[in-house]
Amino acid sequence: MTAHRIRATLSQVRIGYLTPWSYRGSMLLSLVVVAVQVILYAVVWRAIYAGHDGPVAGADVRQAVGYAVLGITVAAVLDTWPGQSIESRVREGLIGIDLTRPLGLLTQTLAVQTGFVIAALPTVLVGLGAGLLVGGLQPPADPFAALAFMISLVLAFGVSQLITLLMGLTSFWTLEVGGIQMAFAVVRTFLSGSVLPLWFMPGWLQAVAAALPFQAATFTPVAIYFGRPPGGLAQALGVQAFWVVALALLAVLVWSRARHRVVVQGG
Structure with a gap:
């Protein structure tokens, strides 16, 4: 990648970072929501047990309780939805401008999404702070688990952002994606294990979750943190790496088809 492309990519990351904080009230409210979620889930899990x-x-x-604290926090950071997403650009007719830029649309979108994730990093302090307040988060099982957790988080970032990217690309086939996004959010939240650990689910539902990429975005890193990587550490990280590659290839394939639809709509 040339220096010019690197600067262009970083400019998109900066846009992604600045955009959510231009709505400070909304961002601050989202932090409060995360703190409330952490506290309520801690109370509920203690009542269940x-x-x-x-x-x-x-x-x-x-x-x-610790899983709920960490799962909610990780999901709140990684599962952000960019305001300048592909669907809004398509609906407003601005996608044509994006296609004339020196960066490809996929690179632009992933860079902006990365900026949104960076902007959401204060959520970590809020989520973990609330967890410590209610006594709900313990240290990782051992230093090796902590290192493995960090590696898994990087892979989870890739999985999560590629899933979001693919969801955005559906707007090339339907301009109104509100209903699809709502259904997608429910499935993503549940099967990613962000609020309910997969080990509490019945066997058949665990099998369904294991066959989909969502669990690699939240459940896997959190399970590794607590020393319970699904299938063992090597397999857990391998599955995450597989989904990063598979989703990246799928995104390229979907975009190759979507580009033809842009030509048709613009023609």
Whole structure:
């Protein structure tokens, strides 16, 4: 990548970072929402475990509460939805301008999404701070688990952003994606394990979640943090890496088809 393309890419990241903070009230409210979620889930999990003396599905109450704290925080950072997303650009007719830029649309979009994730990083302090306030987050199982967690987070970032990108590309086939986004958000939240650990789900539902990429974006890194990587650490990281490659290839394929639709609409 040339220096010019690097500067252009970083400018898109900067746009993604500045855009959400131009609406400071909304961003601050989102931080409050995360803190409230963490506190409420801690209260609920403790109430659920109140009648149990031992662990459930291998997780005791401290692990269940800690999972909720970390899962909500990770999802709040990685699952951000850019305001300048592809669907809004298509709907407003600005996609033509994007296509004339020196950067490809996929690179532009991923750069802006990265900026949004960076802008959401204060959520980490809020989420973990709320978790410490309610006594709901314990240190990782060991230093190696902490390192593996960080590696897994990088892969989870790739999976999450590619999923968001693919969702945005659907707007080339339907200009009104509100209903699709709502359904997608529900499925993504549930099957990613951001609020409910997959180990609490029945076997058949765990199999469904394991066959989809969502769990690689939240459940896998959080499970690794608590020393419970699905299928073992090597397999867990391998599955995440697989989904990064598979989703990237799928995004390129979908975009190659979408470009023809841009020509048709513009013709």
